[in-house]
Amino acid sequence: MSLAQQRLLRLSSIASSSTRTLHFSAVRQWQGFENERHYEPGEDALKRTWHGLTYDFRRWKRRYQEARNDAFKRRHPIAHMKHSVMDHEVFPYRAEVLIIGGGLTGSSTAFWLKERFRDEDFKVVVIECNDKFPTSSSMLSTGSLAQQFSQPEHCEMSQFTAEFLRHAGKHLRVLDSEPPSVDLLPSGFLHLATTEETAAEMREHWKLQLDKGARVSLLTPPQLRERFPYLNVDDVVLASIGLENEGTIDTWQLLGAIREKNLTLGVQYVKAEVEGFEFERSPTSPEVHSLMEDAEEADEDKWKRQRVIGVYARPQMTDASARPIRAHLIVNASGASAGKIARMAGIGTARSGMLAVPVPIEGRKRTRFVVHAPDVPVDMPFLVDMEGRLHCRQIDAGHTYVVDLTPTKEEDAAINHADTTVDYDIFYDKIWPQLVKRVEGFSTAKIKSAYTVVEDVNTFDSAPVIGEHPMYTNIHTMAGFGERSAMHSIAAARAYAERVYDGAYHSINLRRFDMRRIVKNDPIVEKYRY
Numbered sequence: 001m002s003l004a005q006q007r008l009l010r011l012s013s014i015a016s017s018s019t020r021t022l023h024f025s026a027v028r029q030w031q032g033f034e035n036e037r038h039y040e041p042g043e044d045a046l047k048r049t050w051h052g053l054t055y056d057f058r059r060w061k062r063r064y065q066e067a068r069n070d071a072f073k074r075r076h077p078i079a080h081m082k083h084s085v086m087d088h089e090v091f092p093y094r095a096e097v098l099i100i101g102g103g104l105t106g107s108s109t110a111f112w113l114k115e116r117f118r119d120e121d122f123k124v125v126v127i128e129c130n131d132k133f134p135t136s137s138s139m140l141s142t143g144s145l146a147q148q149f150s151q152p153e154h155c156e157m158s159q160f161t162a163e164f165l166r167h168a169g170k171h172l173r174v175l176d177s178e179p180p181s182v183d184l185l186p187s188g189f190l191h192l193a194t195t196e197e198t199a200a201e202m203r204e205h206w207k208l209q210l211d212k213g214a215r216v217s218l219l220t221p222p223q224l225r226e227r228f229p230y231l232n233v234d235d236v237v238l239a240s241i242g243l244e245n246e247g248t249i250d251t252w253q254l255l256g257a258i259r260e261k262n263l264t265l266g267v268q269y270v271k272a273e274v275e276g277f278e279f280e281r282s283p284t285s286p287e288v289h290s291l292m293e294d295a296e297e298a299d300e301d302k303w304k305r306q307r308v309i310g311v312y313a314r315p316q317m318t319d320a321s322a323r324p325i326r327a328h329l330i331v332n333a334s335g336a337s338a339g340k341i342a343r344m345a346g347i348g349t350a351r352s353g354m355l356a357v358p359v360p361i362e363g364r365k366r367t368r369f370v371v372h373a374p375d376v377p378v379d380m381p382f383l384v385d386m387e388g389r390l391h392c393r394q395i396d397a398g399h400t401y402v403v404d405l406t407p408t409k410e411e412d413a414a415i416n417h418a419d420t421t422v423d424y425d426i427f428y429d430k431i432w433p434q435l436v437k438r439v440e441g442f443s444t445a446k447i448k449s450a451y452t453v454v455e456d457v458n459t460f461d462s463a464p465v466i467g468e469h470p471m472y473t474n475i476h477t478m479a480g481f482g483e484r485s486a487m488h489s490i491a492a493a494r495a496y497a498e499r500v501y502d503g504a505y506h507s508i509n510l511r512r513f514d515m516r517r518i519v520k521n522d523p524i525v526e527k528y529r530y
Contacts, residue, residue: 059119059121062121063121091270091272091315091323092123092125092268092270092325093323093324093325093326094123094325094326094327095123095124095125095268095325095326095327095328096122096123096124096327096328096329097110097113097122097123097124097125097327097328097329097330097331097500098125098127098310098311098325098327098329098330098331099124099125099126099127099330099331099333100127100274100311100330100331100332100333100334100341101126101127101128101331101332101333101334101335101337101338101479102126102127102128102259102269103128103133103136103137103138103139103255103333103335103485104138104141104251104254104255104258104485104486104489104490105138105333105335105478105479105481105485105489105492105493106126106128106331106333106334106478107126107255107258107259107262108258108489108490108492108493108494109331109333109478109493109496109497110124110126110262110267111258111261111262111265111267111493112493112494112496112497113497113500114262114265114266114267115265115497116497116501117501118265118266120266122266123266123268124266124267124268125267125268125270125325125327126262126267126268126269126270127270127272127273127274127311127313127325128269128270128271128272129271129272129273129316130271130316131273131316132335132336132337135420135452135453135454136335136336136453136454137335137336137453137454137455137456137481137482137483137485138251138255138335138485139251139252139255140368140451140453141251141453141483141485141486142248142368142393142395142402142404142483142486142530143248143249143250143251143254143486144189144248144382144391144393144483144484144486144487144530145158145161145162145165145184145245145246145247145248145249145486145487146158146189146242146246146487146528146530147159147162147209147214147215147216147242147245147246148189148191148205148209148214148216148240148242148246148528149205149209149526149527149528150201150205150208150525150526150527150528151463151524151526152208152211152212153508153509153510153512153513154484154488154526154528155208155209155212155213155214156212156491156508157487157488157491157492157508158214158245158487158488158491159212159213159214159245160490160491160494160507160508161486161487161488161490161491162245164490164491165182165184165249165254168180168181168182168254168257169181171261172257172258172260172261173261174260174261174264175264180253180256180257180260181253182249182250182253182254182257183249183250183253184247184248184249185247185248185249185394185395185396185397186244186246186247187246187247187248187381187382187394188241188242188243188244188246188381188382189241189242189246189381189382189384189530190228190239190240190241190381190382190383190384191239191240191241191384191388191528192233192236192239192383192384192385193236193237193238193239193240193387194235194236194237194387195237196237198237198387199237199238201527202218202238202240203218203238205240205527205528206218206240214242214245215242215243215244215245216240216241216242216243217240217241217243218238218239218240219238219239219240219241220238220239221233221234221236221237221239224236224239228379228380228381230376230377230380230439230440230441231438231439232437232438232439232440241381246382247382248382248393248394248395249486251486254486270313270315271315271316272313272314272315272316273313273314273316274311274312274313274334274341274344275312275313275314275322275344276311276312276322276344277308277310277311277312277330277344277345277346278308278309278310278311278312278324278326279306279307279308279309280306280307280309281305281306307472307474308330308345308472308474308475309326309327310324310325310326310327310330311324311325311327311330312324312325313325328474329474329476329500330474330475330476331476331477331478331496332359332475332476332477332478332479333477333478333479334479335363335454335456335479335485336361336362336363336364336454336455336456336457337363338359338361338456338465338477338479338480339358339359339360339361339362342358342359342361342475342477343358343359345472345475347359347469347472347475353471354469354470354471354519355471357515357518357519359465359477359479359515360458360459360460360518361456361457361458361459361465361477361479361480362417362456362457362459363417363454363455363456363457364412364415364417364454364455364457364482365415365416365417365418365419365420365452365453365454366404366406366452366453366454366455366483367404367422367423367426367450367451367452368402368403368404368450368451368452368453369402369403369404369426369427369431369447369449369450370395370400370401370402370447370448370449370450370451371400371401371402371403371442371445371446371447371448372399372400372401372445372446372448373399373401373441373442373444373445373446374399374444375440375441375442375443375444376399376401376439376441376442376445377441378394378397378398378399380394380439382394383438383439384528384529384530385434385438386405386434388406388527388528388529389405389406389407389408389529390403390404390405390406390431390434390435391403391404391405391406391529391530392435400448401445403427403431403435404431405426405430405431406529417454420452420454421452422450422451422452424447424450427447427450432445455482455483455485456479456480456481456482456485457480457482458480458482460518460523461517461523461524461525461526462480462482462525462526463480463513463523463524463525463526464478464479464480464481464482464484464488464492464513465477465478465479465480465513465514465515465518466478466492466495466496466510466513466514467499467510467511467513467514467515468514468515469515470515470516470519476496477515478492478493478496483529483530484530487530491508492510494507495507495508495510512524
């Protein structure tokens with residue numbers, strides 16, 4: 001018998017003997033919450049009344065069972081109260097769902113989780129870092145809302161966002177206060193195709209957009225001259241413009257309204273920074289461990305034999321140390337820091353296997369210029385030129401525009417993304433000449449201000465990463481939206497809530513956007529940028 005066969009025989013004998021001597025109790029569900037739906041006032045009077053009468057009894061029964069099975073006897077089975085007293089004042093130590101990132105994506109995820117299941121014991125905690133808010137994409141986003149995409153899921157998410165924002169006052173209203181406003185400025189996005197190849201792609205994408213219910217019109221150069229006589233379209237072959245559900249929104253007001261609504265739903269926001277993850281490893285006998293030390297798969301087996309049970313978060317206060325927060329589900333919605341947070345959990349650090357594939361989300365510096373152009377007609381649409389790289393948006397009813405230029409791969413590689421200073425040569429050398437070429441009125445434009453924003457860009461295919469990790473199934477990623485965060489994060493958060501509660505996507509199928517496509521090297525290419 002060979003040495004390898006002897007080792008296998010010894011491993012099997014040790015494993016069989018260990019199973020005979022160890023006794024395990026029955027595995028219990030992590031909380032046993034009922035998946036109850038929420039009834040709005042006036043929706044179904046009888047079911048809503050019955051739900052209100054029986055809810056307290058089901059909650060008392062659940063708390064009684066939890067107290068009886070508490071090994072540390074921290075709560076009396078009859079007289080115990082809530083898990084935590086004054087959660088809004090103390091640092092949490094446990095949560096059902098822990099969301100890393102309090103921006104638009106993280107707050108939207110918390111909103112849909114608590115909107116669908118409003119149980120006070122179902123604890124949702126959002127960790128946010130105030131130091132990263134001033135340069136985050138949620139704070140500095142232009143708030144573009146468009147319907148023109150080359151991927152069907154993007155069209156569906158934008159349409160849902162438009163419908164949600166149309167009734168934002170109803171969804172996000174807090175008690176008897178005034179309905180919140182998101183200051184939607186409607187205007188269609190005008191995409192210009194200057195080659196026959198891009199015109200052919202525009203026609204194919206137009207068919208897809210119509211099939212998904214978007215209202216988009218194709219315009220020939222004569223139609224462009226008739227509708228927008230101030231545009232120079234001598235080199236344009238074909239154009240497309242959105243007829244409805246397109247414009248810009250105030251992401252500051254939208255995020256503030258969602259956060260205020262979350263507080264009334266019981267979501268706890270914690271000012272802290274994640275410094276690591278807490279793991280729990282399955283026990284291994286010393287004999288088995290000693291035989292596996294010299295094996296090639298020892299490192300990968302170490303990762304397989306552990307699971308994530310929480311994070312270590314350091315409160316943003318003087319001389320504070322990191323404290324553990326246990327959680328059943330962890331959502332990585334940290335935007336540009338999503339790749340860094342994933343590496344803390346070992347994702348992308350292993351030598352082989354699933355954990356060798358990183359989450360390819362990094363922060364990318366983008367520069368935007370606010371210009372005042374008094375000679376430009378006020379009815380100018382949102383212009384998308386230079387094959388989708390140049391964007392010019394009107395941000396109010398006057399003559400103020402926000403312009404930016406998406407860099408090429410070569411230009412992006414040469415940018416120092418850690419430097420937040422503004423490079424005005426981008427405007428004077430690349431943006432301004434093209435604007436004057438399209439609209440002569442931009443010749444008198446003046447720069448009012450300029451700023452840089454750090455966007456969470458997926459360097460693999462520029463599409464978001466949505467869903468659980470193949471190995472650590474309780475770690476979910478909700479990041480990589482880039483410039484499409486304002487128009488897609490709300491819809492993606494609703495789909496994530498469906499995935500958590502029902503185990504599948506119902507409204508919009510976002511299964512293509514999980515980590516499997518990165519493992520299989522199957523990118524999702526989106527032709528339209530905003």
